[in-house]
Amino acid sequence: MADQNLHEFIDSVSTQDRLRVENDLGGGFVRLRVSEAERRQAQQDIRSVEDAVIEMLRNARDAGARTVFVASAKSGAERTVVMVDDACGVPLNMWDTIFEPRVTSKLDSMLFDDWGVHGRGMALYSIKQNATLAQVESSVEGGGSAFRVVFDTSKLTERADQSTCPELQRSETGEWVLGASPHNINRSVAEFALANRKECTVYMGSMVEIVATLYAFGRQALRTYSIMPDDSADDVAPSKRLAMARNADELVDLAATLGISISSRSAYRVINRNVDPCDPFLTTLPRAVATPVTKKGRAKDVLKDFRGLKIAVEDIQDFSDDLKKPFARLAARYYLEPDVEPKIRVDSDGVHVTFPVRKM
Structure with missing residues (x-):
């Protein structure tokens, strides 16, 4: 009985080696099968x-x-x-x-x-x-x-x-x-x-x-892509799918299709926007703040250009219209209101453009 068990053990070990080794090259060297090499890699x-x-x-x-x-x-x-x-x-x-x-x-x-x-x-x-x-x-x-x-x-x-x-x-x-x-x-x-x-x-x-982030991202996408209420969740892009949720229970179910498990209470907080995206x-990420270097009694910059700059109103308007499109693309990625009017200020140092930030 003991001999039989020993033979079975030896056979099993030999079988495992055969599954891993393609060729026994002698001298302790072997060529691994591709599957074994892949597993080790x-x-x-x-x-x-x-x-x-x-x-x-x-x-x-x-x-x-x-x-x-x-x-x-x-x-x-x-x-x-x-x-x-x-x-x-x-x-x-x-x-x-x-x-x-x-x-x-x-x-x-x-x-x-x-x-x-x-x-x-x-x-x-x-x-x-x-x-x-x-x-x-x-x-x-x-x-x-x-x-x-x-x-x-x-x-x-x-x-x-x-x-x-x-x-x-x-x-x-x-x-x-x-x-x-x-x-x-x-x-x-x-x-x-x-x-x-x-x-x-x-x-x-x-x-x-x-x-919460996917829910907000999907709702922002609804401005561009129409998701109909009767659309199957499986046909809607995963990154936009959570916007289909009309209540907390639906949000729980839709999140589960992405492999995310959340409680009904958490889903309710997301629907009511109590969780920030x-x-x-x-x-x-925190940023290192450089220590400002101040110089008292700094000499006047004699090379500075003190001439003013004036731009026609119609050119300012054309410039503003041209800037709105790239800002709208940026706003779509960061959950901002895209339809805002830029503020343009012209002075001797340059043209300064400010877009008001209105978070969704």
Whole structure:
């Protein structure tokens, strides 16, 4: 009986080795099967929750996202991250397949950024290999996606300090850089948002805060895109879907389609606008204040041009009309009233334009 158990054990171990090894080259060397090499590479690519968050953000950016919403929550050792974007979306029949190795939509391109090479088709696979759960919660082709990933932080670690945010500072060349801070999720998102600020805007907050932000974002989009009451939620872009909610119960249900679970009480607060939408994450970071240098008795600038400047009223009006369109685009992204009249002041030093800010 003991011999039989021993043989079964040896057979099972040998079977496991055969599944991992393509060739035994002798001398202690083997050639791994592709699947085993991929599994080991995935563990190398993702060493922390922060690494996974960066990969999710890069994936959204590479899919064409202009706006990304990151919701994060921690319960015990379980970290949940929900990411909603307005990128190109994922076809329904690919929801599971995109988490397989070497699956990519970037056949003819590989991207190089601050975090290395992207476009090998390994990012989502690596995330899934290191997560308790990783899945597409919702997606609309041409309208974006919602991903939910759950990590066991006792297995895939994260920084202990998840509350500290980095400070924005001016470098010697005048560029914005991040000051010293723990390399937590906040910093990972800040690094990505700063490096990609010309390509996409990132919002980050708790589950309830991101629901409030998506609700406001969707309502703003209603000014441009008509969402009919009888439209199916599955056909509405995830980033705009929450605007369909007519009451707290509907908001709870719609948030659930994105992988976000909130209470009826929280939903009621969002509907009644008692939860402020998040500002773009970069704008929420503290900024280092430069100490002003004062010089008493400064000499008069003899090179200053003291000539005045006058501009015709009709030219001022034309200039004002030209400025309204780009401001309307900016207002749509930051939940501002787009239909405002700019104030234009002309003096000897320049032409000063001020747009009144009216938050939605």
